[in-house]
Amino acid sequence: MIDGVTIHQLQCFDAVVTEGGFQAAADKLMRAQPSVSSAVKNLEQQLRLKLLDRSGYRVALTDEGRSFHARTRVFLHDLEALRNHASQLAMGEESELHVVVGDLWPLPETLGLLRTFFDGCPATQLHLHFEAISGPWERLFDGEADLVLHHIDKADPRLEYIDLFAVKLVPVVAPSFLKFPISRDVTPEQMRDYVQCVIRDSARHSPPRDYYLLEGARSWTVSDQLMKRELILQGMGWGHMPRYLIEEDLREGRLLAITGQHFKGGQIDLVAARRRQAPHGPIANRLWQFVGERARSFLPGDK
Numbered sequence: 225m226i227d228g229v230t231i232h233q234l235q236c237f238d239a240v241v242t243e244g245g246f247q248a249a250a251d252k253l254m255r256a257q258p259s260v261s262s263a264v265k266n267l268e269q270q271l272r273l274k275l276l277d278r279s280g281y282r283v284a285l286t287d288e289g290r291s292f293h294a295r296t297r298v299f300l301h302d303l304e305a306l307r308n309h310a311s312q313l314a315m316g317e318e319s320e321l322h323v324v325v326g327d328l329w330p331l332p333e334t335l336g337l338l339r340t341f342f343d344g345c346p347a348t349q350l351h352l353h354f355e356a357i358s359g360p361w362e363r364l365f366d367g368e369a370d371l372v373l374h375h376i377d378k379a380d381p382r383l384e385y386i387d388l389f390a391v392k393l394v395p396v397v398a399p400s401f402l403k404f405p406i407s408r409d410v411t412p413e414q415m416r417d418y419v420q421c422v423i424r425d426s427a428r429h430s431p432p433r434d435y436y437l438l439e440g441a442r443s444w445t446v447s448d449q450l451m452k453r454e455l456i457l458q459g460m461g462w463g464h465m466p467r468y469l470i471e472e473d474l475r476e477g478r479l480l481a482i483t484g485q486h487f488k489g490g491q492i493d494l495v496a497a498r499r500r501q502a503p504h505g506p507i508a509n510r511l512w513q514f515v516g517e518r519a520r521s522f523l524p525g526d527k
Contacts, residue, residue, distance in 0.1 A: 228270055231303065234296050236263035237275065241293050244282060308347045318370075318505040320349040324363050326374030327356035327423050327449055328391050328466055328494060334373060341514050348507050356447065358433050359426030364499060370508045371515070375492045385495040386516040392467040393436070395487040396479040398459040408484030415487075416441045421452050421461035436464045436490070464489065 239249035240260065250257040268275050275289035285293060325334055342350050355363060360374040365382070376383055397406070397418075404414060415438060424445035425432040437443065444461050446452045449469055455461050457478060465479075473479040483489050496515045498504065504512070 229267060230263075233263045233267040233270075234300060236260045237267055238293065238296055238300055240264055240276065240283060241285060241289075246283070305347070318348060318507045320351060321370045321508060321511065322351045322353065322363075322368060323511075324353045324355050324360045324369045324372040324374070326360045326372065326494070327354070328375065328492060329373050330466075330468060337515065337519055340518070341511055345507055345510075354448070355426045356423045357425035357427065357435070358430050359428075362427045362430050364497065367499075367502070370498065370502075370504070371511060372497050373494065373515075374497065375494055376497045378493075378495075382500055383497050384500045385497040386512075386519075388494055388496060388515075388519050390491050390493050393464040393490045393492065394467050394470065394474075395436070395462065395464050395482045395489055396456060396470060396474070397462040397482055398457055399477065399480055401456075401459045401462060402482075406480055406482055409486075410482045410484055411486050412438055415462070415482075418442075419444055419461040421446060421455045421463035423447070423449065423452060 235253065236249060236255075236259075239252050240246055243249045243252050246261050246264075247257050250260045253260065264276065271292070273288045273292065274286050275292055277284045277286050277289075323338065325331070338350065338352070342348065353363060353369070355374075360369070360372040361376065363369040364372050373388075376385055378385060401418070418441070420438055420441045420443045422434060422437055422443050422445055424447055425434070426447070427433075444455065446455060449466060452463055453465055453469060453473075456463055456465065457473070462482070467474075470479050474481060481489075496512070496519065498508075498512065
């Protein structure tokens with residue numbers, strides 16, 4: 225420590241302040257009271273600062289002591305985090321994990337799931353990525369993801385996966401968007417004159433993919449489903465949306481489905497996936513098991 229100041233001295237000083245006295249601090253640290261008093265006194269002498277006012281019934285911080293104690297708390301907190309990190313490394317546990325969330329996943333429920341897990345792993349840093357279309361697969365196969373929450377080709381032998389829930393995709397428009405009556409017989413030719421809103425593939429070096437794209441129609445691209453929903457609500461385009469995200473809009477009449485003979489919509493199975501042959505550490509394996517056990521219980525699948 226600087227100028228001979230020790231961690232023990234700082235711990236004793238912090239305990240006296242937080243516990244309200246020398247005896248209480250000694251009890252907390254399981255040390256003799258004279259030892260704690262001596263450590264704090266030596267700290268003051270080495271710093272050439274009066275940290276505690278001992279003139280009253282209870283010891284109190286001086287102005288200098290209050291400022292020094294605030295910094296001491298930060299230091300001791302960081303020291304504990306460093307110790308936990310070293311312990312984690314010694315046990316072979318990962319210090320960080322990369323999780324990729326796909327564009328069709330319900331974010332509030334997903335973030336709640338991850339928060340619950342990582343609250344129990346405070347020494348593991350979460351790197352959370354949002355990707356669309358083939359972006360999650362690209363990160364996974366490039367070795368940049370420990371876990372993806374997305375849809376996959378289930379026949380791909382490189383992957384293992386946990387089925388979680390299915391999402392129904394519904395073609396929708398705003399009530400005043402079309403210049404003709406909505407029926408189950410709306411044709412692609414009728415929709416070709418209207419802007420279609422689609423999600424932009426976030427893949428960096430893989431060929432871009434499009435789903436439900438109407439050939440020959442004008443299209444606007446967006447980065448996520450919430451922006452796409454807002455564009456459609458504003459009458460700026462039409463498109464396929466996850467039903468769970470627009471359930472209330474359909475019920476309240478803010479959006480209208482054009483599902484029918486030609487626009488059937490679809491269903492996509494969402495999974496948790498990872499590379500089968502990749503090395504998976506203990507934290508990654510615990511996350512894998514946790515997602516499999518907990519996600520089905522509250523993620524909003526379309527039945």
